[in-house]
Amino acid sequence: MKKTVQVVGAVIFNETDDILCALRSPEMDLPNRWEFPGGKVEEGEQPEDTLSREIQEELGCAIEIFERYADIIHEYPNVIVNLITYKAKIIEGTATAKEHAELRWVPAKELLHLEWAPADIPTVQLLTGDRG
Numbered sequence: 662m663k664k665t666v667q668v669v670g671a672v673i674f675n676e677t678d679d680i681l682c683a684l685r686s687p688e689m690d691l692p693n694r695w696e697f698p699g700g701k702v703e704e705g706e707q708p709e710d711t712l713s714r715e716i717q718e719e720l721g722c723a724i725e726i727f728e729r730y731a732d733i734i735h736e737y738p739n740v741i742v743n744l745i746t747y748k749a750k751i752i753e754g755t756a757t758a759k760e761h762a763e764l765r766w767v768p769a770k771e772l773l774h775l776e777w778a779p780a781d782i783p784t785v786q787l788l789t790g791d792r793g
């Protein structure tokens with residue numbers, strides 16, 4: 662049976678309502694695909710704590726986490742990913758790509774122009790519909 666991993670991602674908005682998109686590096690799984698920064702929830706960890714920790718590690722900044730935005734299950738060939746996204750904003754520091762190949766602030770209506778990790782597409786479509 663395929664393993665299911667719980668993954669949290671941040672939909673980070675700025676003051677002009679652009680969304681922070683992160684490009685996975687060539688060394689990561691799903692190389693060169695755009696994603697919501699975040700990572701796997703470790704055993705015993707609260708999803709919001711995972712998200713704050715991952716954002717600090719990956720982007721070097723602190724976020725405030727708001728409501729849960731979407732809860733998606735996507736089956737990859739080797740694993741099932743349960744991607745839960747939360748709306749968030751940066752409250753301290755500036756987002757810097759410490760692990761990603763690139764970070765980009767993108768208006769909601771342009772999100773679908775990027776090549777996303779397959780599990781992210783339903784969430785991106787929701788965002789585009791909400792704000793586009």
Ligand SMILES: Nc1nc2c([nH]c(=O)n2[C@H]2C[C@H](O)[C@@H](COP(=O)(O)OP(=O)(O)OP(=O)(O)O)O2)c(=O)[nH]1
Pocket residue numbers: 668669670689690691695696697698699700701702742744778779780781
């Ligand atoms: N962080 C993140 N991962 C995603 C997204 N969409 C998606 O399919 N994934 C997949 C890629 C990975 O298989 C898994 C999470 O991986 P990760 O590499 O970000 O997590 P991590 O930092 O905890 O991983 P690890 O290398 O320490 O094992 O979920 C997304 O929007 N954000």
